[in-house]
Amino acid sequence: MIVVTGATGNVGRTLVRALTQAGEQVTGASRASGADLTRPETLKPAFDGADAVFLMTPAAFLPDGDLDAVVDVARASGVRRLVLLSSQGVGTGRHPANLEAAVTGSGLEWTLLRPGNFASNTYAWADGVRVAREVSAPFVDVALPVIDPDDIAEVAAVVLREPGHAGATYELTGPAPISPRGQVAALADALGEPVRLTELSRDEARARMTRFMPAPVVESTLDILGSPTDREQRVSPDVERVLGRAPRPYSDWVARSLAAFR
Secondary structure, X not given: OEEEEOOOOHHHHHHHHHHHHOOOOEEEEOHHHOOOOOOHXXXXXXXXXXXXXXXXXXXXXXXXXXXXXXXXXXXXXOOOEEEEEOOHHHHOOOOOOHHHHHHHOXXXXXXXXXXXXXXXXXXXXXXXXXXXOEEEEEOOOOOEOOEOHHHHHHHHHHHHHOOOOOOEEEEEOOOOOEOHHHHHHHHHXXXXXXXXXXXXXXXXXXXXXXXXXXHHHHHHHHHHHHOOOHHHHOOOOHHHHHHOOOOOOHHHHHHHHHHHHO
């Protein structure tokens, strides 16, 4: 059995579907189902009897969560393999490595997935696009190789099911860097209507982001968006290495998600 935490999220929903279609027995764990990573004792019913666990920690987990305690529950439940959805920022020194350390020091088989900027972050623009055909974003001409969450899920499905990935760290990106200006152009093309783009200052962006993200994460995210390193702008080969195909372009994500912007 495979347990997927964050099973109702952008990655988790697709991962549960992919594993189920592959014939795996899957348990979806989320706060809605009573399994809360910030309360590790609630995880035991989901983890008991599982062979592998996909760990996705929400932003709210960062200041309060104890991943070591989550790993203890997994180990006591007989789990053999952990796959952690981490972030590219850990590899580039932007984000702390404590969550990864809990997994790599667990004594269990582990694999780390380090995605860059998610295409689904574009959902933050949905209300503005629907109501006024307008987007507000910082650093509008800085390009990053955004990753389709479905590609993350498909990579996770492979490493959860197949041998040969223990001890591996995969950096997951899209096939080409694209700026917010390019993303807005892709949305406008798909909608068949112009979408106006307004550039936010860093302070304006910070004020918006702190409504739903911890302040330290906001600052490191703004650093990546505004002043990415060469590594953060580089296209990684790891999606193709694991899946045997190139990662999906941003336009594919837009086409599948367009209903949210109409």
